[in-house]
Amino acid sequence: MLIYGKEVREATKEKVKRIAQNKPLSLAVVQVGDEAASGAYINGMKNFGQDIGIPVTVFNYPATISEAELIREIKKLNQSPQITGIMIQKPLPAHMRDDVVVNSLDYRKDVEGIHNFNLGKIIxxxxxxxxxTPKAVISMLKAHNVPLEGARVTILGRSSILGSPLALMLMAENATVTVCHTRTRNLIDEIRRADIVVAAMGQMNFVTADMVREDTVIIDAGINFDENGKMFGDVHxxxxxKAKMASAVPGGIGVITVAELFDNLTLLGE
Structure with a gap:
């Protein structure tokens, strides 16, 4: 059975809209270059913000900007009282260090929760x-009444913005978590023994039917495009x-992620 994120998104949207009526909120998006997929995601944020009355301002810089220059621009945004949240759109150009740029943010305006200070709070x-995105994964599971306490969860991917924080967040829900990556031995065995599989490797159709059980719940957080521009997840x-339940791509986790970003915006400054 395919599951979708629209209902979760709409519920979060109404919640954020109510808060925004009584709390001045604004979002700044830092974009470097003009990568097409980034532009589509940013347009989604702008439309979401417009629907709920939260201004979204995009600060676009050329791909040739230096890391030092970009950090200076981010620090200006840190100091602006009109801006309550800042997001740095990735990917950044190859000549920039993601961790250095992200940690130049004021952690109190870090709407993605990926500054070291905020990641430390998860630990x-x-x-x-x-x-x-990890918030979206957990929201999707809870919305479809998937038990987390005691569940055996296998996460495919260990990135600092998805796999690793999600593992910590699921452990806080009393799940038993295995994080897999390119060096994992017997990967198929790890997938087969899981009650819940979260695919976040960035490899199109990596998880095939022979890898999963019929009672498995699959959350596909992958976003990949074929040569025709059609979107696919990490799960075939x-x-x-075959699985008991699986999130759609598109229409699944990605739909919820923008809503969770704005939910974070309501939490900043508390």
């Missing part, structure tokens, strides 16, 4: 913003058909 299980359609 300590303190209240605060959480990375938006046949694997999703």
């Amino acid at each position: 300590n299980r303190e209240a605060g913003v959480r990375p938006s 359609a046949e694997a999703k058909q």
